[in-house]
Structures are given as structure tokens and as C-alpha cells.
Amino acid sequence: MLVYHSKLKKLHLNTIHTYTHLLVHPCTYFNSKIVKEITPSQYQDFLLWLQEERGLAVKSIQSIHGLMNALFRHAVQRGQIKTSPYVGATIPKEEEEENFDLDFDEEAEVPNFLEKEQLAKVIAAAKQKNEQAATPREEFEWRQFVRVIFIMAHTGIRVGELSVLEPRKFNKSKLKIRISATLYDKDGLSNYDIGPPKSKSSRRLIDISERVAAVIEAQMKDVKAFRLMIGPKYHKNKDGREFIFVNPTE
Structure with a gap:
């Protein structure tokens, strides 16, 4: 899928490296399972696993989720599956943390640059x-x-x-x-x-x-x-x- 997608979309070399790195997570979780064996519930469990076991931030999970959407769409186009497990899946939210100790003139994060x-x-x-x-x-x-x-x-x-x-x-x-x-x-x-x-x-x-x-x-x-x-x-x-x-x- 990635080879086909990179040729079709003329992906930048850096983007291909990033996608290859992201695909390590689904390859690890699903191991040798073929695409047509992945059910919607298993895919939803995978998204939860990314947060709970891998400790990934929501933005990282969103990137993997988007890549998996492309993978499943590719499988549908090739006739390997009829419907995508991506449909209806929900990305888990991060727990909101509130800091009540900050004063009005304080910022939670200050970028660090060398003067x-x-x-x-x-x-x-x-x-x-x-x-x-x-x-x-x-x-x-x-x-x-x-x-x-x-x-x-x-x-x-x-x-x-x-x-x-x-x-x-x-x-x-x-x-x-x-x-x-x-x-x-x-x-x-x-x-x-x-x-x-x-x-x-x-x-x-x-x-x-x-x-x-x-x-x-x-x-x-x-x-x-x-x-x-x-x-x-x-x-x-x-x-x-x-x-x-x-x-x-x-």
C-alpha cells in the first residue's frame, strides 16, 4: 500500500520515512494477521492499545489512524475486503489535566530559545x-x-x-x-x-x-x-x- 500510495501521491522522502515508522505499531499489534481478518472491534482495541500500552499522544494516534484508513481503502479497492474496519472507529481522548495553581499572568508552557x-x-x-x-x-x-x-x-x-x-x-x-x-x-x-x-x-x-x-x-x-x-x-x-x-x- 505504501509503495503504491507514494507513487500515486508523489510523497516526499521524509513523509515515506515517517509512514514506515508509524506502520511499526499496527504490524506489532496485529502481528501476522491478514487484513481481511481484522474486525472493527479489533481495530478499535488497537487504537486503545496505542494509548494505554504504547503511551502515544492523541496526535500520534490520529496520524496512525489516518494511515490505516489509507491502508483499508487500498484493500477495498483491491477487493481484499468489502468494508473498512476504520469506519465507525473512535480515537480515544486524552485525560484533561487542570492546573489550578497558575496565576493569571503565568503561562503553562514557555518556548525555550537561546538569547x-x-x-x-x-x-x-x-x-x-x-x-x-x-x-x-x-x-x-x-x-x-x-x-x-x-x-x-x-x-x-x-x-x-x-x-x-x-x-x-x-x-x-x-x-x-x-x-x-x-x-x-x-x-x-x-x-x-x-x-x-x-x-x-x-x-x-x-x-x-x-x-x-x-x-x-x-x-x-x-x-x-x-x-x-x-x-x-x-x-x-x-x-x-x-x-x-x-x-x-x-
């Missing part, structure tokens, strides 16, 4: 780690970490986008970066995939400052030196592309 001074402390701590590094590899790791934090903070680039930034996507004279790809590592860094960002608006040109351009240039030179130091152990990307930022671990 400018806090960001400076993170960078300073990373620089100190670099000075304390025991090996050239560790020194490179911390220098690169500092640059990653600096560039993300000054451009808004996401870490997945920065991970696959190529030298040809960096224009020093025009002070621009082109974002057209991102990294997908849900199966681990050894089985990563590279694909387009999830939305068209994420494919963009970013204006950068001269300071950011200088940091990128320093990183490119550092990576060349790191590659010479590592030698044959240096990771060769799947399609032969070179990236500005690399994973220094073996």
Missing part, C-alpha cells in the same frame, strides 16, 4: 573544548561545531540543509547561499539519504554577511586539511558530491 548572550556562551564553551582537545581530529570537530552554530544562528539555515551544503551552492562574491537539498538520517548516518526540502518555499536563496562568508571559507579550507589528515578513511559520499560540513566520526 544572544546564551549563544555567545555556547560558542565560547565550544572554543574552550577546542583548546583542550587531545587530538587533531577533536580540534577539527570543535572548530566545525562552532561554525555550524554561528552560521545557523546568523542565517536560519536548518541543520539538515547545512549538512548537505556544497561549495558550488556558496557564492562569495554575491554573498548568497542556495538551499536546494536536505539530509534525511532517520535510518542512521550510515544510511542517510539526500533529497529536496519538504516544501517548495524551503528551496531558497539566502543573503549572508561577509562574516558568515568568511566562516564558510575557513570551513572549506579546514575540510581539505582534514581530508588529507584522514586519508583513505575519509567518507566518500554516495553520489560523489563534496560537502562543506562533514561528519568527523568514524
Whole structure:
């Protein structure tokens, strides 16, 4: 179903990874049971199991519920079942929790973001780690970490986008970066995939400052030196592309 659905709907690679992960739950619960053996009551018990045994939030259960709806519709279209167990099933609600201790001017949840001074402390701590590094590899790791934090903070680039930034996507004279790809590592860094960002608006040109351009240039030179130091152990990307930022671990 997922293969057929992904081709029909032209699903994004990241969406396919998410759906595959969600399907682990019904595969675990129903085990080797075939689709036509699943009754409406068994499917309703499955939804309760997701909440009570798996401890999933309502939003996660809704996502699985929607995916199962697509699966059952696919089975109906293929003539494997006559009616979908999805019909009439109810997603269990979460228990409402009330906090009567909050004052009128208090908020239950406050988003956590690094202020400018806090960001400076993170960078300073990373620089100190670099000075304390025991090996050239560790020194490179911390220098690169500092640059990653600096560039993300000054451009808004996401870490997945920065991970696959190529030298040809960096224009020093025009002070621009082109974002057209991102990294997908849900199966681990050894089985990563590279694909387009999830939305068209994420494919963009970013204006950068001269300071950011200088940091990128320093990183490119550092990576060349790191590659010479590592030698044959240096990771060769799947399609032969070179990236500005690399994973220094073996």
C-alpha cells in the first residue's frame, strides 16, 4: 500500500520515512494477521492499545489512524475486503489535566530559545573544548561545531540543509547561499539519504554577511586539511558530491 500510495501521491522522502515508522505499531499489534481478518472491534482495541500500552499522544494516534484508513481503502479497492474496519472507529481522548495553581499572568508552557548572550556562551564553551582537545581530529570537530552554530544562528539555515551544503551552492562574491537539498538520517548516518526540502518555499536563496562568508571559507579550507589528515578513511559520499560540513566520526 505504501509503495503504491507514494507513487500515486508523489510523497516526499521524509513523509515515506515517517509512514514506515508509524506502520511499526499496527504490524506489532496485529502481528501476522491478514487484513481481511481484522474486525472493527479489533481495530478499535488497537487504537486503545496505542494509548494505554504504547503511551502515544492523541496526535500520534490520529496520524496512525489516518494511515490505516489509507491502508483499508487500498484493500477495498483491491477487493481484499468489502468494508473498512476504520469506519465507525473512535480515537480515544486524552485525560484533561487542570492546573489550578497558575496565576493569571503565568503561562503553562514557555518556548525555550537561546538569547544572544546564551549563544555567545555556547560558542565560547565550544572554543574552550577546542583548546583542550587531545587530538587533531577533536580540534577539527570543535572548530566545525562552532561554525555550524554561528552560521545557523546568523542565517536560519536548518541543520539538515547545512549538512548537505556544497561549495558550488556558496557564492562569495554575491554573498548568497542556495538551499536546494536536505539530509534525511532517520535510518542512521550510515544510511542517510539526500533529497529536496519538504516544501517548495524551503528551496531558497539566502543573503549572508561577509562574516558568515568568511566562516564558510575557513570551513572549506579546514575540510581539505582534514581530508588529507584522514586519508583513505575519509567518507566518500554516495553520489560523489563534496560537502562543506562533514561528519568527523568514524
